[in-house]
Every structure is written in C-alpha cells, then in structure tokens.
Amino acid sequence: MKSYAIAVSLLFLGCDGTTGTAPALDAATAVDAPDDTGPACPAALGTPAARTAVPTRGPLDDVLRLNHLQAKGTHNSYHLRPAIVGPDWDYSQAPLDEQLESQGVRALELDIRWDHRCGRFRVFHLPILDARSTCDLFTDCLAIVRRWSDAHPSHHPLFLQIEPKDAWDAPTTELRLTAMETEILSVFPRDLVITPDEVRGGAASLPEAIRTQGWPTLGVSRGRVLFFIDRSDALRDVYTHGRRDLAGRLAFIDSAMGDPFAGVMVLNNASGANVPEAVRAGYLVRVFSWTAGDAVLDPAVTAAGLAAGAHILSTDFPGTARGGVEGVRIPDGNPSRCNVLTAPAGCTSAAIESLPR
Numbered sequence: 025m026k027s028y029a030i031a032v033s034l035l036f037l038g039c040d041g042t043t044g045t046a047p048a049l050d051a052a053t054a055v056d057a058p059d060d061t062g063p064a065c066p067a068a069l070g071t072p073a074a075r076t077a078v079p080t081r082g083p084l085d086d087v088l089r090l091n092h093l094q095a096k097g098t099h100n101s102y103h104l105r106p107a108i109v110g111p112d113w114d115y116s117q118a119p120l121d122e123q124l125e126s127q128g129v130r131a132l133e134l135d136i137r138w139d140h141r142c143g144r145f146r147v148f149h150l151p152i153l154d155a156r157s158t159c160d161l162f163t164d165c166l167a168i169v170r171r172w173s174d175a176h177p178s179h180h181p182l183f184l185q186i187e188p189k190d191a192w193d194a195p196t197t198e199l200r201l202t203a204m205e206t207e208i209l210s211v212f213p214r215d216l217v218i219t220p221d222e223v224r225g226g227a228a229s230l231p232e233a234i235r236t237q238g239w240p241t242l243g244v245s246r247g248r249v250l251f252f253i254d255r256s257d258a259l260r261d262v263y264t265h266g267r268r269d270l271a272g273r274l275a276f277i278d279s280a281m282g283d284p285f286a287g288v289m290v291l292n293n294a295s296g297a298n299v300p301e302a303v304r305a306g307y308l309v310r311v312f313s314w315t316a317g318d319a320v321l322d323p324a325v326t327a328a329g330l331a332a333g334a335h336i337l338s339t340d341f342p343g344t345a346r347g348g349v350e351g352v353r354i355p356d357g358n359p360s361r362c363n364v365l366t367a368p369a370g371c372t373s374a375a376i377e378s379l380p381r
Contacts, residue, residue: 069206071210072209072212072213075177077247080246082377084371087241088241088371089240090240091306091308091335092366092371093180093335093362093367094336094357094362094363094364095129095337095354095357095359095360096130096131096336096359096360097129097310097339098117098129098338100117100135100149100340101120102117102120102148102159103115104117104157108153110153112315114316117340118342119168120159120172121169127351130182130183131336132184134165134187135147135148135149135187136162136187136189137151138188138192138200138203144162145162145163145207147160147162147164163207166207166211166212169184173247176247177246179247179379180360181242181248182248184249185253187254187255188201188259194258194262197259201259201262205273209274216249218245220275222240223239223240229284230269230270230284230285231286231287235306238306251274251276252290254290255277267284267285276308287307288307288310296332299332299334300365303365303366304365306366308335309333309334309335310335311336311337312337313329313338314345315340321341326339339351360376
C-alpha cells in the first residue's frame with residue numbers, strides 16, 4: 025500500500041484540480057493517501073432539510089421488526105470497473121438510486137477515505153488502481169440515498185455499511201470518526217437515523233435490549249437508515265469507548281457474540297454455523313453472496329445465506345451477472361422478504377415493503 029502513497033506524491037493533483045507539490049505524508053495518511061483527482065471539496069457542510077412526507081403504514085407495522093426481514097445488498101456499491109481490471113474488480117455497480125429503485129437493493133456499502141488536503145471523505149476502493157466511483161464525496165453518495173428516500177418514505181429501513189479504509193493513528197481516529205458522523209448528519213437529520221442509543225433504550229446494554237425489547241418495529245423505522253461500520257480492529261476499540269458500548273454514537277459496528285456493544289455482525293461466509301446462531305440470538309447479520317472474485321456463480325451460495333437467516337445478502341451482481349446470468353435476487357421479495365428464522369406467523373413480503381408511488 026505504501027507504493028500507492030509514493031505514486032500519489034509523484035502524481036499529486038490539488039483539490040482544485042491544479043498541479044502542485046504534494047505535502048509531506050504523515051503516518052496516518054501515507055498508507056492510504058487518496059488519488060485525489062475529483063472535483064473541489066465544498067467549503068462547508070450543509071444543514072439537512074427535515075422530512076415532510078409521512079410514510080404509509082403497513083398492515084403489520086406494529087408487529088414486524090428490523091430483524092424480521094431479509095434484503096439484498098451490494099458490495100462496494102459505488103464501484104465502477106477500472107481501466108486495468110483485476111479479477112476481484114471486474115464489475116460495475118449502477119448509481120445508488122438506480123440500485124434502490126430498479127434492482128431491489130436495500131443495503132449499500134461505501135468505502136471512505138480521508139482526503140487530508142480538503143478535510144473531507146471521498147468514496148473509492150483503492151488509490152490509482154481501482155479509484156473509479158459513481159459518487160465522489162461521501163456526502164455526495166449520502167445525498168443520492170437521501171433524495172431517493174425522501175421520494176419513497178415508506179421504504180423499510182435502509183442499511184448503510186461504512187468501511188473506513190484509512191489507517192489512522194490513535195489520536196487521529198476519534199477526530200476522523202467524529203468527522204464521519206458530522207458528514208452523515210449534514211445529509212440525514214438524526215431523527216432519520218436508527219442509532220444504538222435508540223435501540224438500547226433503558227437497557228443496560230445493546231445485547232440486553234435486543235434480547236428483552238427487540239429491534240424497533242417497522243412502524244417507527246420506515247423511511248429511515250441504519251449505519252454500521254465494518255471494522256474490527258483498533259478503530260472499533262475507539263468507537264466503542266474501549267470495547268465498552270456505543271453510547272452517543274451514530275452507527276453500529278461489526279461485533280461478535282458476547283460483545284457488550286453487539287448489534288450488527290459482518291459474517292462473510294453464508295454457510296458458517298455462526299450465522300443462524302447470531303440470527304436466532306436477535307442480531308442483524310450481513311453475509312456475502314456472489315462476488316466478482318468467485319470462479320463460479322453458484323445459486324447455492326445465495327440459498328445458503330437465505331436459509332441461514334442472514335438479513336443482508338451482499339453481492340457484486342444485484343442485476344445481471346457475468347454471461348448474462350441473472351444476478352442475486354431475494355425469492356418472493358417485494359423487494360425484501362420475511363426472514364425464514366425470525367419472522368412471526370402471518371408475515372408477508374408486502375407487509376415488509378410495498379411502496380406506493
């Protein structure tokens with residue numbers, strides 16, 4: 025990865041697109057310095073408008089909860105095929121709103137990288153080699169999702185997976201995480217975000233709340249978003265206040281059974297025995313389905329994830345896969361469906377989501 029930093033230093037382009045001299049890269053930026061060739065960063069963050077539209081209630085909105093559904097997600101939802109294609113990068117995703125509107129996607133993944141020259145996050149996979157994206161700034165991507173959500177306020181909650189790609193040093197991590205939350209709140213007002221504090225309520229911990237109270241119902245969740253961070257290293261230690269809790273935080277974070285902050289789990293292997301265990305315990309679980317690196321696109325992979333009760337099946341192919349093969353879909357979904365392990369009797373796909381125009 026350090027070679028990317030060297031290349032960026034040699035090919036440096038300023039935030040305004042003009043050629044300049046690259047600043048010295050410190051330890052926090054040298055690992056994942058961005059290929060900063062996008063448009064100039066806005067001078068300031070905006071203030072989000074309040075939601076005016078009222079969601080249409082479903083027939084089981086006081087019964088069905090967030091963990092009672094199964095939805096399709098996309099991996100690297102912003103990704104565009106690079107000029108030099110590696111096997112794992114050989115795919116392009118549709119614009120985020122098209123995924124939500126036409127492909128039945130209800131979970132999106134955004135990789136964010138700190139642009140130290142402009143003080144904002146950009147969204148792309150790898151510097152130089154795999155840097156193409158359908159939306160440049162983190163706030164650009166979020167704004168696309170917000171506009172679609174405003175136009176369809178009755179959707180079941182959208183799941184937004186955020187993967188910070190930078191390796192920040194310890195003093196910097198809290199600052200960057202605060203900046204991430206600030207950017208989110210410049211697009212989505214807090215009342216549209218399902219937060220860990222909301223789920224925990226008066227319980228001593230998130231796991232206790234999930235066990236005794238359950239996740240929020242669809243009736244209080246429609247038209248809203250839930251963020252979770254895909255990191256399980258020292259960054260998680262900082263975000264969870266030393267692996268203690270998510271008090272005051274805006275997003276959930278990857279966790280494991282027994283963690284006092286457990287709520288959402290990124291379990292990539294759909295066939296793993298720990299998937300149904302976590303689902304039955306009440307946690308939200310994300311798994312992989314087909315990705316560009318798979319030699320064979322086997323429908324059994326998707327079937328295994330669904331049978332295991334995974335809530336989010338994330339794929340590189342939400343529409344059409346290689347060779348014109350139909351991509352991943354949620355059988356009987358509308359676009360999502362009732363969870364095979366957790367949904368109560370009487371649940372229907374239409375009760376989870378049936379969007380009026």
